Amino acid sequence: xxxxxxxxxxxxxxxxxxxxxxxxxxxxxxxxxxxxxxxxxxxxxxxxxxxxxxxxxxxxxxxxxxxxxxxxxxxxxxxxxxxxxxxxxxxxxxxxxxxxxxxxxxxxxxxxxxxxxxxxxxxxxxxxxxxxxxxxxxxxxxxxxxxxxxxxxxxxxxxxxxxxxxxxxxxxxxxxxxxxxxxxxxxxxxxxxxxxxxxxxxxxxxxxxxxxxxxxxxxxxxxxxxxxxxxxxxxxxxxxxxxxxxxxxxxxxxxxxxxxxxxxxxxxxxxxx
Amino acid sequence: xxxxxxxxxxxxxxxxxxxxxxxxxxxxxxxxxxxxxxxxxxxxxxxxxxxxxxxxxxxxxxxxxxxxxxxxxxxxxxxxxxxxxxxxxxxxxxxxxxxxxxxxxxxxxxxxxxxxxxxxxxxxxxxxxxxxxxxxxxxxxxxxxxxxxxxxxxxxxxxxxxxxxxxxxxxxxxxxxxxxxxxxxxxxxxxxxxxxxxxxxxxxxxxxxxxxxxxxxxxxxxxxxxxxxxxxxxxxxxxxxxxxxxxxxxxxxxxxxxxxxxxxxxxxxxxxx
Amino acid sequence: xxxxxxxxxxxxxxxxxxxxxxxxxxxxxxxxxxxxxxxxxxxxxxxxxxxxxxxxxxxxxxxxxxxxxxxxxxxxxxxxxxxxxxxxxxxxxxxxxxxxxxxxxxxxxxxxxxxxxxxxxxxxxxxxxxxxxxxxxxxxxxxxxxxxxxxxxxxxxxxxxxxxxxxxxxxxxxxxxxxxxxxxxxxxxxxxxxxxxxxxxxxxxxxxxxxxxxxxxxxxxxxxxxxxxxxxxxxxxxxxxxxxxxxxxxxxxxxxxxxxxxxxxxxxxxxxx
Numbered sequence: 001x002x003x004x005x006x007x008x009x010x011x012x013x014x015x016x017x018x019x020x021x022x023x024x025x026x027x028x029x030x031x032x033x034x035x036x037x038x039x040x041x042x043x044x045x046x047x048x049x050x051x052x053x054x055x056x057x058x059x060x061x062x063x064x065x066x067x068x069x070x071x072x073x074x075x076x077x078x079x080x081x082x083x084x085x086x087x088x089x090x091x092x093x094x095x096x097x098x099x100x101x102x103x104x105x106x107x108x109x110x111x112x113x114x115x116x117x118x119x120x121x122x123x124x125x126x127x128x129x130x131x132x133x134x135x136x137x138x139x140x141x142x143x144x145x146x147x148x149x150x151x152x153x154x155x156x157x158x159x160x161x162x163x164x165x166x167x168x169x170x171x172x173x174x175x176x177x178x179x180x181x182x183x184x185x186x187x188x189x190x191x192x193x194x195x196x197x198x199x200x201x202x203x204x205x206x207x208x209x210x211x212x213x214x215x216x217x218x219x220x221x222x223x224x225x226x227x228x229x230x231x232x233x234x235x236x237x238x239x240x241x242x243x244x245x246x247x248x249x250x251x252x253x254x255x256x257x258x259x260x261x262x263x264x265x266x267x268x269x270x271x272x273x
Numbered sequence: 274x275x276x277x278x279x280x281x282x283x284x285x286x287x288x289x290x291x292x293x294x295x296x297x298x299x300x301x302x303x304x305x306x307x308x309x310x311x312x313x314x315x316x317x318x319x320x321x322x323x324x325x326x327x328x329x330x331x332x333x334x335x336x337x338x339x340x341x342x343x344x345x346x347x348x349x350x351x352x353x354x355x356x357x358x359x360x361x362x363x364x365x366x367x368x369x370x371x372x373x374x375x376x377x378x379x380x381x382x383x384x385x386x387x388x389x390x391x392x393x394x395x396x397x398x399x400x401x402x403x404x405x406x407x408x409x410x411x412x413x414x415x416x417x418x419x420x421x422x423x424x425x426x427x428x429x430x431x432x433x434x435x436x437x438x439x440x441x442x443x444x445x446x447x448x449x450x451x452x453x454x455x456x457x458x459x460x461x462x463x464x465x466x467x468x469x470x471x472x473x474x475x476x477x478x479x480x481x482x483x484x485x486x487x488x489x490x491x492x493x494x495x496x497x498x499x500x501x502x503x504x505x506x507x508x509x510x511x512x513x514x515x516x517x518x519x520x521x522x523x524x525x526x527x528x529x530x531x532x533x534x535x536x537x538x539x540x541x542x543x544x545x546x
Numbered sequence: 547x548x549x550x551x552x553x554x555x556x557x558x559x560x561x562x563x564x565x566x567x568x569x570x571x572x573x574x575x576x577x578x579x580x581x582x583x584x585x586x587x588x589x590x591x592x593x594x595x596x597x598x599x600x601x602x603x604x605x606x607x608x609x610x611x612x613x614x615x616x617x618x619x620x621x622x623x624x625x626x627x628x629x630x631x632x633x634x635x636x637x638x639x640x641x642x643x644x645x646x647x648x649x650x651x652x653x654x655x656x657x658x659x660x661x662x663x664x665x666x667x668x669x670x671x672x673x674x675x676x677x678x679x680x681x682x683x684x685x686x687x688x689x690x691x692x693x694x695x696x697x698x699x700x701x702x703x704x705x706x707x708x709x710x711x712x713x714x715x716x717x718x719x720x721x722x723x724x725x726x727x728x729x730x731x732x733x734x735x736x737x738x739x740x741x742x743x744x745x746x747x748x749x750x751x752x753x754x755x756x757x758x759x760x761x762x763x764x765x766x767x768x769x770x771x772x773x774x775x776x777x778x779x780x781x782x783x784x785x786x787x788x789x790x791x792x793x794x795x796x797x798x799x800x801x802x803x804x805x806x807x808x809x810x811x812x813x814x815x816x817x818x819x
Binding site for chain 1: 304308467470516519
Binding site: 108 | 577580581584585588589594595596597598599600601602605606609623792793794795796797798799800801
């Protein structure tokens, strides 16, 4: 397994494209994440919209550039809208990103996760416990916080990517991205990131913003995670705790550019095995 | 068109009245805006309450000093509560403010917007794309971010004000307020304001707080926008990005008073044509 | 009535236990509070989860360490889930904390409050107006902000504690905690705390985190309030308004430890009369 920097992914170029196009990201996300996710998407240069009523979700997907679905606070009406929106995304060829929050915690989540998985997400982003549970179609993990390191989910991620034909990103202290063939590790970030709620959920939106209109979904996902980790590292330099970290993180995302990004990138590439 | 400072609107006096009365503002708003809007209303000196269940919405409107309705994340149960609350407001003579978020984006929003418009809002506050779409009863605008400058909505705003007998405020880089007869422009604010989510939605609450118990709805709306723009200008002086802007903005709203407000006011008045 | 520092409650020891165990707190809370409450729980060292669908709420209660129920933005589906979760908590012996937001404001809230009270909360935390209204089973208070000082609710709190066999906490400028036999007053905090939305709702989560697995619910509740007040005092030293207060408060909660906590504790103990 070679650990060389992969030359063909240029996160700064992906970021510049997001800023130039300002993609409209349609999010059916959880109630905790909505405000933070919208601010994160604005800071990265995208245009967020939260639209979850069944009466309009699929219609909105068709006008958006990408869709995200997060099962953090699911309920029956929302699940119906999620499924219709995911199907609309497939139908019109819009990328969609699944965030299977705490998918192993209850029967309802396992069932919802399985229904959404059938709609073949373009990207799946979760923590290790979630990816393991989603892949196994079964139990695992108590809540929203992962009890496993990302590394533990490597095999599950590769299998899930091959089964869906999409990209799977497992985020943790070191992030892991695979399309079933290639495998990237993204280092960086900061220890305070998991102490601020919904930064993971918000990253799902950033992945969608990078993937929208990208030629290589794998590269775009790696670029999104790399930018996020870099902003986390910058924010961590001045933060005095999770409150000031959250503020500094939005400032850092907003100010992120090639020059500040370059020295912070720590990517490893290898073949998935 | 004369560009003189209009002498009869004194935003500082309106602000002092809000602080003294601490009006109870009943909000049926979107899920993204709730927390920020509550903090903005507390910072300006009002008392916010978010009550949207049909089982209690109209009853609560009767005890509140003003009502706001925002269609940012509508769903059927909420729409029913919105309509009942708007009717209760009219019945008991409480002012209510409509925020037609992304009203042109889907058929469901257009229909909801039309139903609410029939209940004759005391004030309508939106961005240019929303005011144009609401007035035309038709399509326009993709998401929540305006694709038109406020100026482009001037004629639609004047027509809408005349049709409803209320006040229409179009916010953007320069805000525009009209009651169909008078027309005010409010300058100021800061370029980071549209990069912080739901500051527009929150302004709708501030308008309601200023309009509650005011003799002149037009003057109160102008005063609310002027105070908001001044706080934005103050916050922009220390902000390092959208994260620190949001924090500084709440601090500035809370500290706002006649002395800091005065030098920042930039109002123009003219007749609506 | 003796006003001596009660020697047997050691808030620092309670805090250390929360940090060590990182209890999973299941919250069915209001839409305004969700994000702030999750951040507050993370900052104190707990693991928050917001799960409110009837399809999974009771199942989730069984795997959590404690449950909180907050009626701030109730609607019928949520009330059903609240009742089922509260019953599940009783059945499996998990502590649960009731936050009766604005319970006196509407008939729907009074009815919901009464239904939940029948499920005998382990702790009830509210402001004075809410505790008075909940105890009386009747009207009182307009919105979410208390119109009474905590002291005014002392008798209602004692009666409510005796009737339910639980602990009642009335928060305000001085907090009051009683189990019907003992009565504690917690001083401290900061004047900006009521100017930041949902800090009271979030405290309900902190109470649950301290009560989970504690031997003495009364002592754990007092410890939670004492830690919260201390963090408020620390945050107030650097805050320039409610925006920077909210940020500094999360930082202070996260950094709180025995050494910083000790000099700030101001507890009084007496017998309930």
